[in-house]
Amino acid sequence: MNNPKSEIARRFLAGLPLDHIPVIDFHTHMGRSSEYYYIPFNTADCVTAYLNSFGIDHIVTFCINVTTDVAPKNKFVYDLHKNNPERLSPLTAIHAGFPQDWISILDQGYQAGSRGIKILHQYQGVEEDVDFSSALDYARDKNWVALAHNWGTPDRLEHWARNFPTVYFIIGHAATMYKHLVDKYDNVYQCTCASFVEGYFSPIKDMVNCMPVEKIIHGSDALDLDIATSIGPIAFADISEEAREKILGRNAIQLAKRLQRPLPLLRNY
Amino acid sequence: MNKNSIPPLDYIDAFLPVGRINRAAVQSPQDFSDALKIMDQYHVSEALIYSTLALNDPHLNNEVVCTFDSPRVHKIWAFDPAYVIKESPEQFLERALKNSAKAIMANPLMRDWRVDRSVRLLELAKQLEKRKIPLLLAHRAWDSGQDVIDWYRMIDFCNQFPTLPVITWEWRSRANRPLFDALSQADNLKLILSSIWQSQMVRQLSEAFGAKRLIFSLGLPFLNPGSFHGLVNYAAISQSDKQAIASGNIRRILSEARYE
């Protein structure tokens, strides 16, 4: 058998925490239940132990299942953040079908320490052409990010990125179709989430090959997807160890610095 | 024992495909030598192997896997439930075993036949149960793959053949409530691990139903083969349970089968 030369791959194969490097997970969901499933081990203590097992310093997180009232789902996430701000930062989910709620929902998020907006309109029974301007307008002076499960066409993402240059746009799932925007706009970042589902999302190496590696940030979709599904493909990707380290944590740390809200880390690396 | 000195797990891929297929992962093996290479690259010592053709043309699978020859590889033969086929399930099994098949697979989505109502599949299951040869129910239609297993039907089927090892696979078993029900009511039901993508489910399933229910696979042809080792070795379960999932469970099933 081949012995991996990568320290990250070696640790991954042994089930050891990646505590030799900073690891940030920028795409996670917290909750007890969704229409699809019951969520095992969803309590704060279990989640912390789960993050520790992989050596994850900090997660950016939002609620799961936003087809109904988002406010109580957001509150679950804010409470987790309040009890453990060192490990979790929340984003605020909005329901695209109820724009009349957005400002009050975002205000609640702001009070609770939110770092931005989570958009998931493909699951919310609305057309593709939702106008998110009022929500993004709220975000523009707050050093917030906006992370979408799917931004729709590149033209639409470009429209938002150009008109809201102080909002940082995260492409929620592994893709290469927005590569020119990741390259062109300072405020557009690409997340690796679900890259292991290769028929639908882009493999790590494809993304590294076509966009600045500094703009690629790690996300897992836990507690929907297991964190192993996001770290493994990075650990084994045919890219440099330096690129792996940037994607797994260093790029997100830089992004948070640009937003003037550094992410707390478990140790000095 | 120092954490760094834990020996790596021994992995067997119990469902490794060879061949082209829609929406395949970049590294999915297209021929047999690719399969051996991917096994080396991803730390898999042995594999049960099938051709992607099995999902729509069982007969062709059986011709193709006959050409796969390596002591590290065990052949999966595929079964066609079509009622009008003249060869009986018993004759089919005899021929499969003569060609050193170690497991039989069938695809209930080829298309929309029922394992609990197919005369030929029921007869085959009877023969397999006598010998404790594993039946792999790989559920795949070219246009669907998530939550396509009818878990309640699976309970009834497994209960009809309580000592037959029944192993299920689908692209993604996302809905876990029916899955929990099935595992709680059918002791002989086992899952290919790569259908389970959800956080901490390895721990949850092991605690509730025993680690013997999960069987490792790299997740090919559709998923990145570097993902699922981590589901096992980071799970909050015992080292012996991890080893059981990685290879012990499938080794035991193969060792208990009577192929002669």
Ligand SMILES: [Zn+2]
């Ligand atoms: Zn998503």
Ligand SMILES: [Zn+2]
């Ligand atoms: Zn998500």
